[in-house]
Amino acid sequence: MIFKKKKAPTSLEASTSNSETESLSQSQIVRRRFLHHRGAMVAIFAISAIIILVFSALELKLFGLKYRGWWKYNITDMPDLAYKECPGGTIGCPTMSLRPTFLGGAGIRFGEHPFGQDDVGHDYFALVMRGAQRSLLVTVIIGLVGGAIGTVVGSIAGFYRGWIDAVLMRFTDFIITIPTLIIGSVIGYHFGNLGVTFLALYLGLFAWTGLSRLVRGEFLTLREREFVDAARVAGASNRRIIFKHILPNAVGVIIVSVTLLMSGAILLETALSYLGFGVVAPDVSLGVLISRYQEAFSTRPWLFWYPGIFIVAIALSINFIGDGLRDAFDPRQRRKITRKDRQQARVMQRKVAKDA
Amino acid sequence: MAVLVRDLHLNLPPPLRYFLWLKGILGGLVGNLDFGKARDGQLVSTSIASAIPVTLRLISMATFTAIILGITIGIVTALRQYSRFDYAMTFVSFLLFSLPIFWVAVLLKEFMAIQFNNFLREPTVAPPWLIGLSLFSGIFWSAVIGGTRKRVWVVFVAAASLNAALLTFLSLSKWFLNPGFGPITLLLIYIGVAFGVTQLSVGLNSRAALKSSLTMAVLGIIFYFPVQKIFMAENKALFFPFLVVVTIGLAVGVSFIFAKIDRGPTIRTTVISSVIMGILMIIDKLMHTWKPYMENDAINARPVPTIGQTNALLEPGNYWLSTLDIVMHLILPTIALTAISFAGYIRYSRGTLLEVLNQDYIRTARAKGLTERTVIMRHAFRNTLIPLTTIIVVDIAGIVGGAIITERVFGWKGMGTLFNDAINRFDLNLLMGVFFLTASLAVLANLVADLLYSALDPRIRVNTQ
Numbered sequence: 001m002i003f004k005k006k007k008a009p010t011s012l013e014a015s016t017s018n019s020e021t022e023s024l025s026q027s028q029i030v031r032r033r034f035l036h037h038r039g040a041m042v043a044i045f046a047i048s049a050i051i052i053l054v055f056s057a058l059e060l061k062l063f064g065l066k067y068r069g070w071w072k073y074n075i076t077d078m079p080d081l082a083y084k085e086c087p088g089g090t091i092g093c094p095t096m097s098l099r100p101t102f103l104g105g106a107g108i109r110f111g112e113h114p115f116g117q118d119d120v121g122h123d124y125f126a127l128v129m130r131g132a133q134r135s136l137l138v139t140v141i142i143g144l145v146g147g148a149i150g151t152v153v154g155s156i157a158g159f160y161r162g163w164i165d166a167v168l169m170r171f172t173d174f175i176i177t178i179p180t181l182i183i184g185s186v187i188g189y190h191f192g193n194l195g196v197t198f199l200a201l202y203l204g205l206f207a208w209t210g211l212s213r214l215v216r217g218e219f220l221t222l223r224e225r226e227f228v229d230a231a232r233v234a235g236a237s238n239r240r241i242i243f244k245h246i247l248p249n250a251v252g253v254i255i256v257s258v259t260l261l262m263s264g265a266i267l268l269e270t271a272l273s274y275l276g277f278g279v280v281a282p283d284v285s286l287g288v289l290i291s292r293y294q295e296a297f298s299t300r301p302w303l304f305w306y307p308g309i310f311i312v313a314i315a316l317s318i319n320f321i322g323d324g325l326r327d328a329f330d331p332r333q334r335r336k337i338t339r340k341d342r343q344q345a346r347v348m349q350r351k352v353a354k355d356a
Numbered sequence: 357m358a359v360l361v362r363d364l365h366l367n368l369p370p371p372l373r374y375f376l377w378l379k380g381i382l383g384g385l386v387g388n389l390d391f392g393k394a395r396d397g398q399l400v401s402t403s404i405a406s407a408i409p410v411t412l413r414l415i416s417m418a419t420f421t422a423i424i425l426g427i428t429i430g431i432v433t434a435l436r437q438y439s440r441f442d443y444a445m446t447f448v449s450f451l452l453f454s455l456p457i458f459w460v461a462v463l464l465k466e467f468m469a470i471q472f473n474n475f476l477r478e479p480t481v482a483p484p485w486l487i488g489l490s491l492f493s494g495i496f497w498s499a500v501i502g503g504t505r506k507r508v509w510v511v512f513v514a515a516a517s518l519n520a521a522l523l524t525f526l527s528l529s530k531w532f533l534n535p536g537f538g539p540i541t542l543l544l545i546y547i548g549v550a551f552g553v554t555q556l557s558v559g560l561n562s563r564a565a566l567k568s569s570l571t572m573a574v575l576g577i578i579f580y581f582p583v584q585k586i587f588m589a590e591n592k593a594l595f596f597p598f599l600v601v602v603t604i605g606l607a608v609g610v611s612f613i614f615a616k617i618d619r620g621p622t623i624r625t626t627v628i629s630s631v632i633m634g635i636l637m638i639i640d641k642l643m644h645t646w647k648p649y650m651e652n653d654a655i656n657a658r659p660v661p662t663i664g665q666t667n668a669l670l671e672p673g674n675y676w677l678s679t680l681d682i683v684m685h686l687i688l689p690t691i692a693l694t695a696i697s698f699a700g701y702i703r704y705s706r707g708t709l710l711e712v713l714n715q716d717y718i719r720t721a722r723a724k725g726l727t728e729r730t731v732i733m734r735h736a737f738r739n740t741l742i743p744l745t746t747i748i749v750v751d752i753a754g755i756v757g758g759a760i761i762t763e764r765v766f767g768w769k770g771m772g773t774l775f776n777d778a779i780n781r782f783d784l785n786l787l788m789g790v791f792f793l794t795a796s797l798a799v800l801a802n803l804v805a806d807l808l809y810s811a812l813d814p815r816i817r818v819n820t821q
Contacts, residue, residue: 039447177798178791181760182775189779263454270456271761275776287456294462298470308459315454323450 030252033328040324043317050314054136057129073123075130075284079113080121094124094302116302118293124303127284132310134285135266138200139314142265145204147258150211155250157212158219159242169216176209184268188277196279200269207265211257218250252329259322263315270311286311377788393785394778400789403774410665411770415759417686418693423748425694426701431737432500433702434709441499449699461692461765465662468688473658476650479532481523490520533650536643537636539580546573546633553629557621559729564615565625571610572630576637587641587676603634642683645676649684652677661685663767689766693759697751704747709740742812746805753801 024032034040058069073079094116115124157168175183187202222228223246231245272278273287281288286307293303394400433442481489494516498508526532537545550569551560558565586595607630608623615622650657654669661667667681712718713736721735760772771790778786 173799173802177795179794179798182791182794185760185776185779267454267456271458274456274458274761275764277779290456290459290462294458297462297466304459304462308456311456311459312451312454316450319450319453323446 030328034324037324037327039320040327043320043324046313047317047321050132050310050317051136054129054132058126058133071123071126071129073126075122075126077123077126078121079117079123093300115306116300118303124306127289128286128306128310131284131286131289131307132314134196134279134283135269135287135311135314138196138203138269138285139262139266139318141197141200142204142207142268143258143262145201146207146211146261146265147254148208149205150208150257150261151215151254153208154212154215155219155242155247158216159223159238159246161220165216168212172209172212175206178206180206180268181271184272185275185277188272188275193280196283196285199278203265203268207261207268211254211261214253214257215250218253219246222246222249252325256322256326256329259318259325263318263322266311266315266318377785381792394783400785403786404771404789404793407769407771407774410768411759411763411772413665413682414686414689414763414768414770415693418690418697419752421690422694422698423701426698427705427744429698430702430705431709431732431740434706434713435732436499436502437710439499439502441502444499445702449702452695452699455696457692457696457759457761458765460695461688461762464688464692468691469660469662472660476532476657476659479530480527486520486523489523490516493519534647536646537640539577542580542636542640543573543577545636546576549573549632549636550629553632554625555729556733557625557628559727562621562625564611565622568607568611568614568622568626569629571614572607572626573633575606575610576630576633580637583637584641599634603630606630641676642680645680649677649680659684660687662688665768689759689762689768692765693762701744705740705744708743709736712736712739715739742809745812746809749805749808750798750801753797 056069057071059074060067060069094114113123113125115128117124118127153168153172157165183206184203187206188199191198191202223241228241228245231241236244269278269285270287270290273285274291276291279285279288289307290304290311293300297304394403429445433445436442494512497515498512501511502508503511547570550566550573554560554562554566554569560566583599586599589595604627607626611619611622611626646659649655650659652670654667654671661684665682665685666678667685670677670681672678718731718735721731726735759770760776762768763770763772764776771794774786775790777783778790
């Protein structure tokens with residue numbers, strides 16, 4: 001028995017039924033949509049490149065294992081300040097050049113100090129790498145802590161409702177009323193000297209409010225659905241219903257808002273460091289670097305540009321990934337109407353008009 | 357030291373001090389609010405009272421621009437969904453989301469202030485800039501207006517050449533040194549405003565609205581010179597309310613003459629366009645103040661400041677000079693704050709409008725044969741505004757807490773600076789005062805937002821049992 005299942009694409013049915021979602025599981029659809037989101041794919045590539053670059057450049061110590069980075073300087077090294085080749089009598093100018101010789105540049109090269117040097121001669125490339133490491137670390141920790149607390153609080157409140165919901169949500173409202181930057185400054189002032197990990201942990205303790213509201217809303221609607229009733233009739237325990245039936249359906253909301261939480265977190269960390277309440281010396285973060293050298297902008301702009309570009313690149317990538325995830329998880333999302341589709345529709349229209 | 361101990365009750369244990377503070381706050385219920393004293397001996401309430409107007413001045417303009425611009429662009433992107441303009445705006449809004457505000461502020465100081473002041477020394481637009489700006493405006497307008505390929509090209513060429521001609525004319529006539537509209541240009545702009553507002557508000561088919569708006573435009577020009585006299589009058593506190601009342605009264609009167617039936621929409625349209633015209637006239641007056649402002653010794657021909665709230669060297673007394681001074685000091689922070697915050701409004705209004713456009717009642721409205729303008733402006737746009745209002749209310753409450761970073765970068769002394777000082781000096785009473793104010797405003801705003809939501813949207817019923 002050989003049936004040709006595939007219909008001719010010109011038939012009316014093909015244009016009305018959503019061929020994209022035929023016989024695919026939910027996760028397959030999500031994955032496929034995400035992989036087709038061009039912005040998100042570029043962002044994934046960019047953020048992976050940044051992570052690899054940033055964490056491989058400098059010396060790392062992890063569980064007693066020591067990794068010697070490929071970059072020749074560390075943040076404590078103080079080589080001599082370069083000034084001979086610098087334009088306009090500045091010191092510590094960047095040696096990186098991206099303009100090839102035939103265009104009148106110095107050729108594509110990195111040189112001794114690609115991003116230049118700071119006031120006392122520290123290699124700025126090493127400092128920026130270290131700062132980006134710190135910023136990424138803070139982002140991930142805040143995302144994880146905030147995501148975990150927000151999910152737990154939101155799902156408990158949404159699933160059990162009643163007085164538990166009331167108590168948890170009033171508590172959430174209480175935290176929401178205090179602006180994040182204000183509470184962050186107070187935390188940074190007290191715990192900034194404990195190191196960047198603690199700072200991020202404490203900040204994460206206050207970053208979950210928006211997420212918990214979203215998760216609660218999702219749980220409130222999901223728990224009224226038929227499949228939850230069916231599971232309950234079949235004798236499933238609350239635990240099983242939460243973990244097996246509701247949570248997998250709410251995972252889209254959670255992932256998307258954790259991504260957005262993370263992109264907010266990197267800006268929060270830079271803002272706090274800028275105010276002097278975040279990462280403290282001798283450690284550096286991108287915000288610290290920018291605030292330290294904002295006055296130098298007119299004379300030595302590279303001290304300002306490079307950390308800023310890294311912040312923007314990281315935050316932008318995370319935002320685009322979040323956007324791609326949201327599009328992928330959104331069931332109402334429709335396929336994009338391309339020019340080809342329009343043409344096809346027009347052809348169909350003409351055909352119908354001719355037949356009539 | 358002893359005074360400090362006495363004022364701050366440092367001889368008492370902290371929990372007891374908290375109750376003393378609470379007693380002061382609860383005194384607010386009987387009209388005797390007491391925030392206690394700050395470390396420098398000043399009353400916290402005085403510091404806060406002097407900081408709030410500064411913060412409001414800094415942020416209200418930025419919030420207003422951000423809301424208007426954000427909603428407009430959001431709606432255009434929603435109407436042109438999946439077009440190149442939509443993608444470009446999506447990218448721009450994500451980019452703005454990802455910018456740290458102090459980074460933007462430093463860039464603005466360099467390029468909008470220092471370099472712009474340098475440009476004003478020899479105010480001719482250089483050819484590369486001219487070409488670049490014209491191409492940009494051509495691309496922008498053709499993307500916004502859209503349509504068939506032919507129309508896109510026509511719009512592109514028209515916008516680019518208009519822009520180029522305008523810029524060339526402005527540089528040749530040294531307009532940047534002595535800006536201003538003058539009555540004839542103003543009349544043209546007024547007519548444009550009359551047509552634009554009528555089209556958006558009731559559609560050009562409504563002859564009554566168009567006629568009364570155009571009459572107001574002509575009246576505005578006739579009264580141009582008398583109003584200039586009023587602008588120079590002594591009693592500044594009175595003339596603004598007076599002008600506002602006269603303008604609105606005239607607008608209502610004119611629309612009564614032209615509209616015989618169904619007067620509401622006509623009055624609305626005419627009032628909106630005359631208020632815009634009035635604002636334009638004030639802008640014109642400010643532009644005419646530009647030349648004396650530039651020539652003032654305190655300004656020294658570098659009008660865009662990078663820091664501070666007002667120029668201390670400028671002698672007080674001249675109302676328009678000091679107004680222009682305030683405006684110039686507001687420019688950079690306003691651009692920075694607007695750029696950061698309007699991205700959110702773009703995304704939100706776009707998403708909401710798309711959702712509304714998918715509703716059944718929109719299809720019904722189209723099926724009834726209503727024009728696209730009516731469907732968009734009356735059915736879709738109004739429903740988009742419902743969720744937006746609630747967000748705006750909460751945002752406005754949030755800004756009183758102060759743009760901590762913006763204030764620091766631009767050297768303003770508002771709520772943000774107050775808070776920053778409080779933390780750095782470990783000034784508990786001041787800190788608690790700021791906290792208390794922002795938190796109670798946030799609670800209040802949430803309440804107002806909820807009430808507004810149920811008032812605006814009849815589908816939502818407050819449970820009254």
